[in-house]
Amino acid sequence: MLKFLLLLPLSGALLVALMPARRSQLIRTLAAGVAGATCLLSLFVVASFDAAEGAQQFFETRPWNPRVGSSFALGVDGISLPMVALSTLLSLIAVVASTGIRTGARLYFSLLLVLEASMLGVFMARDWSLFYVFWEFTLIPLFFLIDRMGGANRHRAALNFVLYTLGGSVFMLVALLLLYDAAPGHSFAMADMAAGGRDLPLATQLLVFAGLFIGFGVKMPVVPLHGWLPLAHVEAPSPVSILLSGVLLKMGGYGLIRAAETLPAAVHSLQPYLAALALVSLVHGSVLAWRQTDLKRMVAYSSVAHMGVVLLGIATLNATGLAGAVFQMSAHGLAAALLFLLVGILYQRTHTRELGEIGRLDSAPKLAFLLAFALLAAAGLPGSAGFIAELHVLIGGFAHWQGWVAVLMLGVLIGATYALRVSGRLCFGTRPHPLAVADLNRVEQVAAGLLAAGIVGIGFYPGPLLTLSAASVRGLAALFGA
Numbered sequence: 001m002l003k004f005l006l007l008l009p010l011s012g013a014l015l016v017a018l019m020p021a022r023r024s025q026l027i028r029t030l031a032a033g034v035a036g037a038t039c040l041l042s043l044f045v046v047a048s049f050d051a052a053e054g055a056q057q058f059f060e061t062r063p064w065n066p067r068v069g070s071s072f073a074l075g076v077d078g079i080s081l082p083m084v085a086l087s088t089l090l091s092l093i094a095v096v097a098s099t100g101i102r103t104g105a106r107l108y109f110s111l112l113l114v115l116e117a118s119m120l121g122v123f124m125a126r127d128w129s130l131f132y133v134f135w136e137f138t139l140i141p142l143f144f145l146i147d148r149m150g151g152a153n154r155h156r157a158a159l160n161f162v163l164y165t166l167g168g169s170v171f172m173l174v175a176l177l178l179l180y181d182a183a184p185g186h187s188f189a190m191a192d193m194a195a196g197g198r199d200l201p202l203a204t205q206l207l208v209f210a211g212l213f214i215g216f217g218v219k220m221p222v223v224p225l226h227g228w229l230p231l232a233h234v235e236a237p238s239p240v241s242i243l244l245s246g247v248l249l250k251m252g253g254y255g256l257i258r259a260a261e262t263l264p265a266a267v268h269s270l271q272p273y274l275a276a277l278a279l280v281s282l283v284h285g286s287v288l289a290w291r292q293t294d295l296k297r298m299v300a301y302s303s304v305a306h307m308g309v310v311l312l313g314i315a316t317l318n319a320t321g322l323a324g325a326v327f328q329m330s331a332h333g334l335a336a337a338l339l340f341l342l343v344g345i346l347y348q349r350t351h352t353r354e355l356g357e358i359g360r361l362d363s364a365p366k367l368a369f370l371l372a373f374a375l376l377a378a379a380g381l382p383g384s385a386g387f388i389a390e391l392h393v394l395i396g397g398f399a400h401w402q403g404w405v406a407v408l409m410l411g412v413l414i415g416a417t418y419a420l421r422v423s424g425r426l427c428f429g430t431r432p433h434p435l436a437v438a439d440l441n442r443v444e445q446v447a448a449g450l451l452a453a454g455i456v457g458i459g460f461y462p463g464p465l466l467t468l469s470a471a472s473v474r475g476l477a478a479l480f481g482a
Contacts, residue, residue, distance in 0.1 A: 001045055002058050002074040002124050005084070006117055008038045009091070013113035016106060024105035028098065031109035035095045038116065039088040045076070046085055046468070054078060054471030056126060061189075064130070069180075069187035073126040078472030079326055082465060083123045083247075083254055086333045089454075090246040091116040094239040096447050097341050100348060101149075101237075108149055111141040115243060122251050128176050129188040132169075135255075138248065139165055142240070150235040157235035164218055164228035172215025175208045179262065190258070197262040205266035212259040220252030220307045223281040233300035238344020241296070245303050246337040250329045253310045257325070257476070260314060264479040267317065274315035275397070279407045281308030286414035295346070295353045298418065299339045302378060305411055306332040306386075312408065313393040317480040321396020322473045323466060324389050330465060331385035331458070335378040338451040342371045345444055349437045355425060360432040364439040370448050372423035377455050379415040384459040 012034030019027050049057060056075035064070045076084060094112060101108050118141065121134030139162055147158035180188060182204075183196035197205065218225045233241050260267040267274070285304030292298035306328065313325025346367065347353050361368040377384035390412060397405040440448065458465050 001041070001048075002060065002076065005038065005041050005045065005088075006074070006120055006124065008041065009034060009113040009117040009120070012038075013110040013117070016110040016113065019106055021106045024102050027105045027109055028095070028101070031113060032092070032095045034113060035088070035092040035116065039092045042085045042088040046081060049076070049078075049081055049468070051078065051467050052471055054475040059126065061126070064127070068129075069183075069185065069189070069192075070129040071127050071189065072130060073189060074124045075126040076124055078469035079257060079476070080123045080254065082326065082330050082468060083250055084120060086250070086330055087116060087119045087123065087247050089450075090242055090333060090337050091119075093337060093341065093447050093451065094242045096443060097239045097242065097344065098237075099443065104148065108145065111145050112239075112243075115141040115145070119243070119247050119251065123254060126190050127188050128179070128190055128193055131190075131255075132173065132176060135172075135251070136169060138251070142244070142248070145240045146232060146236045149237050149240070152235075153231070154235045157231045161228045161232045164225075168215040168218030168225070171211040175211030175215070178204070178208050178211075190262070194262040198264060200263075202265050202269065205263045206269065209259060209263045209266040209270070212263075213256065216252040216255040216259065218252070220249055220256070220311065221304060222277060222307065222311055223284045223304065226281075226285075226304050229304065230297050230300045233303075233340075234294065234296050238296075238340050238347065241340040241344070242337045245299070245340060246333040249303060249307055250333060253307060253314070253325065253329050256311070256314055257322075260317075261476055261479065268480055271315055271317060271400075275312060275401060275404075278308045278312035278315055279404075279411075281305065281311065282411040283308075283407060283414070286411045286418075290414055290418040292418075293355045295343045295355060295422070296340070297353075298422070299336065299343065299378075302415065302418075303332070303336055305415060306336075306378070308411070309390060309393055309408070312397060313389075316393070316396035316400055317477065318396050318399060319470075319474050319477040320392050320399070322477055323469060324392025324394075324396055326469045326473060327392060327462070327465060328386070328389035331389045331455070332378070334451050334454045335374060335384070335386060338370070338374040338448060338455070339378060341444075341448055341451065342367065342374060345440065346371070346437075350435075355422060358426065360428065361426050361437055362432050363436040366440045366445065367437070368426045370440070370452060372427055373452060374455075375419035375423055376416075377459075379419040380412050383456065385455050385462070386459075388459060388462045 059075035061071045061073035064072045118138040125131040179193045183193045289298045289301035310325045313321045380386040380390045
């Protein structure tokens with residue numbers, strides 16, 4: 001099933017590339033059909049998954065290069081499967097939201113489907129060489145999507161993004177080669193490299209983990225490796241920003257969890273430093289988001305803060321905090337996707353993202369309400385998915401650091417401050433927008449409503465998602481004696 005899940009968007013990208021360039025509506029319909037079929041298949045995998053089993057499931061492997069010990073190995077567990085489902089859902093939303101794409105539709109939609117396949121490959125790979133190939137392959141469609149379809153400063157944004165990510169990947173590659181040398185039988189299989197990594201001396205583990213952390217920290221991103229994020233988000237088309245913030249950032253968090261699984265002694269010794277860096281990212285990202293007047297830039301900086309919550313959950317090294325980190329990746333993926341979707345729609349109507357120029361949206365009550373809901377949900381509104389995630393991280397962190405986790409609450413308060421400020425101006429501002437802003441159409445309502453329903457659904461009923469990852473999270477926490 002995982003091979004079909006990987007090949008379906010790739011086949012769709014090929015079909016889209018063969019379509020006549022002038023048939024933009026047909027191209028979009030075909031891309032939406034492929035993305036929808038991929039989403040349904042991922043839900044079938046979720047339904048077939050045995051949540052009581054923490055090991056890899058649906059595992060399949062084929063020798064890729066036997067001379068160097070690499071293989072085409074795929075599998076999912078309770079940590080990777082939520083990311084697979086999130087990737088397929090947000091890819092469908094991104095395709096549906098791309099109604100404004102007319103020129104270059106064939107290139108645009110084929111690149112979106114290639115990007116979806118690359119993201120799925122990262123989360124399903126069970127071989128570090130295959131993981132690295134998919135990790136790097138995501139750069140190709142993203143570079144062209146930003147460089148060809150982005151805003152006025154798109155060339156600088158695309159180059160900045162690629163250079164940052166490639167720079168981090170160099171450190172990751174060196175670290176993986178060191179792990180490969182330590183693995184029994186010189187194998188790139190994740191299980192073999194984890195067995196070899198755990199037997200390394202602590203000093204070597206620290207060195208290898210530092211290389212992996214730089215590579216994954218750039219993508220998350222954590223402070224001070226976040227410089228590429230605001231410019232890329234601002235210049236990228238809004239549907240691409242949905243995937244960039246909703247899924248691509250989660251690749252960094254997911255990779256960091258796999259690194260912790262491979263080098264537990266290094267992570268355990270660095271635990272207080274990881275927690276301190278997480279709290280710095282949380283407060284720094286929240287303050288910068290609070291200072292922004294450009295809505296897209298504000299959401300971009302808020303992503304830095306929310307990924308700081310993920311890093312803090314990983315740093316707890318206990319089952320509650322790790323469960324919160326995994327839950328936060330899903331929760332933030334939905335909230336960030338909804339925000340970028342609505343901000344993109346608002347920009348199409350008003351041709352500005354400046355909060356002072358938009359004013360009160362009297363003529364678009366549905367758009368204003370959903371924007372306010374998305375902002376408050378991202379800030380951790382009780383009843384939303386983000387509240388459940390932050391509560392788990394708070395409880396898991398309190399077990400280790402007691403009063404220091406109050407910094408997490410400070411970040412949440414700052415997030416609530418700018419969420420209330422923006423919501424107040426859009427819904428109850430003193431100056432209405434000078435022109436009548438069209439409200440959400442039917443397609444936009446379905447896309448935004450699906451994301452909002454997901455946020456509320458897992459916020460009020462988090463049990464299934466927590467159960468899905470519980471066994472895998474407990475197995476990971478057991479490596480640290482928790």
